[in-house]
Amino acid sequence: MPSVAAKFRRIALIGKLRSPEVEASLGEIRKFLSSRGCEVLKDGGGADLAIVVGGDGTMLAAARELVPAGVPLVGINQGRVGFMTDIGYDDMRAGIGAILEGRYVVEERSLIDAEILREGKSMLRTVALNEAVVGKGSQGRLIEFELSLDGEFVYALRADGIIVATPTGSTAYSLSAGGPILHPDLDAIVLTPICAHSLNARAVVLSAGEAITIRVEPTGAPSVLTVDGQEGEPLQPDDIVRVARAACRTRLVRLGRTGFYRLLRTKLSWGGER
Amino acid sequence: MPSVAAKFRRIALIGKLRSPEVEASLGEIRKFLSSRGCEVLKDGGGADLAIVVGGDGTMLAAARELVPAGVPLVGINQGRVGFMTDIGYDDMRAGIGAILEGRYVVEERSLIDAEILREGKSMLRTVALNEAVVGKGSQGRLIEFELSLDGEFVYALRADGIIVATPTGSTAYSLSAGGPILHPDLDAIVLTPICAHSLNARAVVLSAGEAITIRVEPTGAPSVLTVDGQEGEPLQPDDIVRVARAACRTRLVRLGRTGFYRLLRTKLSWGGER
Amino acid sequence: MPSVAAKFRRIALIGKLRSPEVEASLGEIRKFLSSRGCEVLKDGGGADLAIVVGGDGTMLAAARELVPAGVPLVGINQGRVGFMTDIGYDDMRAGIGAILEGRYVVEERSLIDAEILREGKSMLRTVALNEAVVGKGSQGRLIEFELSLDGEFVYALRADGIIVATPTGSTAYSLSAGGPILHPDLDAIVLTPICAHSLNARAVVLSAGEAITIRVEPTGAPSVLTVDGQEGEPLQPDDIVRVARAACRTRLVRLGRTGFYRLLRTKLSWGGER
């Protein structure tokens, strides 16, 4: 899916200012961008490109925020190579330099759109790059919900929750809950139950076009909608959470074709033997 | 492990008064007990036997409360046959009658003892019949903790939590999280991680005599200690949760030798084929 | 995916003659078809429709055999409702009658194509409706293989084997090995390792268009290629098994839109609680 290279001139710089390390990096990048004749913006809205400095959480938040404006993202992270970034702090100048010179590829990632309906009214609507989770709040007991897919009733389940994940999110929380890995090119969504009481509840992979409806049962413990691991939104009994493929997609700017399986080998220690 | 039959004269009646159905049953049992010359107590402390009316939650709470006084329990539940009870509402008179006449067996179940240590001081100490869970609170992110067994460091884990379950609890929440079933006669404890980020974290079964220490890392999300599915107790960074076999055991009074595997077949639909 | 109804005149009858029950059913159907003016063929080649009497194995074998000739299939089975059939022995006349009168829908199912390459030469080529498995033979030890996807090396694994399953096959052996359920409309394939030595080997779902290559390592135990649970084909060290989406699809004739999730609920006892 690499697209033809475009020139980036107006660049938004995004990062949590809490950490001195991130702040130093942001300063360094700002100088570097100016020296290359780029305009540095604080707001992503009107930018050609957003450079995001930080971990997965920062990247996920930026993706959700910038996707309506269609701004492509490049991630720079402190730590190990990530599923969404391949530029580390040490390679910042070289990496950003290459991108400014047009040596990059663009990976498109699908998003999902999650909405809470209460008595027929929309209470909240948001997009997720990784996953939307209907899960238990701080109470120790199970939540209960009914799942429908494309209008067809699937099951009523007692569980810690259920994860609706994109292919990008399939290697995150969904994997920890026992879900499969979805290739990023697949136009699909995976539903992964979390600690279901019934032992034969299993992960289901479906076409991204299907409409997913989760209705919170009043019989279970209080539940919460969490999107990309952010602060949760409390749900009320009989609330309906509707999840569907989002109309828009995120564009990740990378230095080269990722090598999805190479990345998996690194991140999941494949090849390691006990 | 059935013991010789003893006569029960002073009997405590326990049940949540919230439900009219439970209240009616309690009234009926009270009359029945009086007609047999038994004294009915409201408090379990001085009783020879406690009759618990309600579901698993009520039974677990009663077990925890009465275990220091050494009072044996018999459970009466509305619904399906349970891992801890075999008398339903419809068989109440016959069941209790049989027990008063000495036709019963006693099953002993081991308990665990969970304690929160904060800066060396004990903040809370409680027993559990099923399990103690160090898990995440209402936040969507992972908690982090260090596990040590008998003083030996085992691992540092990022996860939704970890379950320390008795054999009795091995068929409850631990099973939903992927843990094995432990035979009730086994003097063992199972440690089951919940949605661990690392894919090779696995359930570990150990001798009930080993001391288990879970230290909450400040890097993770806020965590909570939950015992037998009750209201959780918030933990602070660097808190230590210590779990060990309890000194005392619960005694369940049953109409006959349970047939543990028959019960599993019923509850887990073993024998069912797709 | 229901297609416009077509008239069926030349009908092949397929079933294992070993069982007297199947034989009786075949006789009965033959009479019924003749009474409706249909020509009954023994060979599927020139037929408009094939009626298959028997279990899943018979149906899978018929699907593989008739797919090159493009003959649609209807299954009649003795037992419980199946993922591929919805007519039981008792409803034979009514069911076949409805189909002859044009009251039916056609479900298309994708197939995979598996080929053994030995020193560059094709040794065997076959299609599968459920799955192709590279697994261990009768020896107790692990096999070893290298997996590549679209030419990219994925991992070298020691395991009991690996399953390459279609969406149809995702509810069969792959599910038993821990794989996810794939909706039948999804144009995807799932790769599910069987008892992998490495604990972080996980099921991977990929676009059906990707080429899958499994190379048998000489260091492991003797391995075998098994297709839809039929007799296995022994593999030699350095053999390459190539699996890809088949060019053709099977067409299943059914009485109505299946209700995939209703079927799953029945077959997997969803909704059942312990």
Place this chain on the structure above:
Amino acid sequence: MPSVAAKFRRIALIGKLRSPEVEASLGEIRKFLSSRGCEVLKDGGGADLAIVVGGDGTMLAAARELVPAGVPLVGINQGRVGFMTDIGYDDMRAGIGAILEGRYVVEERSLIDAEILREGKSMLRTVALNEAVVGKGSQGRLIEFELSLDGEFVYALRADGIIVATPTGSTAYSLSAGGPILHPDLDAIVLTPICAHSLNARAVVLSAGEAITIRVEPTGAPSVLTVDGQEGEPLQPDDIVRVARAACRTRLVRLGRTGFYRLLRTKLSWGGER
């Protein structure tokens, strides 16, 4: 469980002579032992100690062979540190020297005893250090069997097989099939189904004293009994495989207290994060 040190004078040397590397090591050890005044035996029967050179397979075979004679074992392996050995090729002299001087501990490991009964007659009886497996032969289809524990019927299962593992074997094949890890001090056995058709079949841990009976059903595919990964023994329909704790135990001679969890961390890459 370390025992008081004993002096070893008559030492058996065991290793597969197929590999030149093993042969060279055997020669070197032989010289070293002679220089220390030890008598080197080819047969383990009358020895005080057996030194086993090779991998896990060689060690398992030696354990099974020498256990009736009560000879303790020390393993020397080429590769990575193992669950049963902690001396590598490079440390041979130092390691064996330390043991001859009495600086060692003895770890006792429990064994299981597996027997095939055909029409009431014992056809084969053998011990296993890791596991006994009733599994499918080279055929692709499922086997069927009935499991009973202490005379109580547990379930009839269709599966690839079932593993009966010791604590030592719980970190081997049973772990790959989804079983839990059992601490080596635990007097228990774990039963782990392999790819069961029924999704709610789960690993069961039971007291090592329970008698395990697996009856092969004539309805399934041909099955095989495999012990510690050796050549399998074909089973016939209605054969009964009886497994129980063996009367004897293996004694492993090690340089120091192993640190079971440290070993797990190394072998399972615990602490690794994706």
